[in-house]
Each structure stands twice: as structure tokens, then as C-alpha cells.
Amino acid sequence: MNSDNDLQIAGDILEVPHLLQPPREHPVTVAEFVGLARAIAADRAQWEHLVEYDATSRWYHRLRTGPGYEIWLLSWVPGQGSGLHDHGRSSGVLTVLEGTLTERTERGTRALGAGAQRVFAPGYVHEVVNDALEPAVSLHVYYPGLTEMPMHTTQSCCEARSVTA
Secondary structure (H helix, E strand, O other): OOOOOHHHHHOOHHHOHHHOOOOOOOOOOHHHHHHHHHHHHHOHHHOHHHOOOOOOOOEEEEEEEEOOEEEEEEEEOOOOEOOOEOOOOOEEEEEEEEOEEEEEEOOEEEEEEOOOEEEEOOOOOEEEEOOOOOOEEEEEEEEOOOOOOOEOOOOHHHOOOEOOO
16 A cells, blocks of 8 residues: 655654765766756856857867866857767766757767767767757766777768667
8 A cells, every 4th residue: 555655654764864875075976977967957057158159160168177077068060070989988978958969879870959968988989960050069077087089980880870869
């Protein structure tokens, strides 16, 4: 039988403070990095005034650093792309803040609209492109901080197949 208030059945976690973990000043888990990216995305005042658009090259700005991680803000005018690459030993969270970006991987192609997030591990190979007619803005969290971005030759597997987000 279900109760209308499961908290009464399970007890109140606040009654047992020794079970509560102290809040962390900086994220350390994938879920915490995803949450940090979502929180920054939701707080436009943190990033909106910094965004610039450059027709000659992708614009980027390091928004924040923490112990072992960094957060980058990127803008993409129509037609700009990253080229096929990985992030060396860094894991990451890509969050689209505005517009639509296209991600191409060996598994296919995926459109990423505002609010979409992709989490990746070291060695994850992808290409990100603004195939839309409007500019886009994205947020990138890397752990550890990004020290390399090896480029890869175009793979035929990344050109045609489509994946639904």
C-alpha cells in the first residue's frame, strides 16, 4: 500500500545529520558536473553579456576554473565547426545554451537544441557544427582541464547516419 507521504514511511533524513554529506564547494562526479552546467545555463546573467560572435573563427571564453576543471563558453556562427576531434584525457559536458548545433560521431548525426547536453569520456571522437541559419552558443565543462584536442581525419561513418536525440 502506498502512502500519500512516503517521507513519513521512510523517516526524515534531516533527523539523522550523520547521514548527510557536507555540500561540496566544487563538483567531483559526472552528475555534479552536469548539474553545474545546467545551473550556469539557467543563469543567463553569468554568461549572456560575455558572448561575442566572430565570422572568421570560433569565439571562446574561459568562464570559470575550479580544482582540476574548467568551463568554456563558445559561440558558433552558421557554418562554423570544430572539426573531428577528441579531448585527450579530459571528460566533458557539452550544453547548448542558444541555437542548434549538430554533433557527428561514429554512431551518427544528432541535432542538439537549446538545453541539450552531451556527456563524454576521454577519447570520445566527435565533430560539432552549426548547420543552422542562426548563431549558437554552447557551454563546455572539462575535467581535468582541457590540455589537448587531437584532430582526426574525416571518417565516412560520421557523415551520413542520423540518430534521434
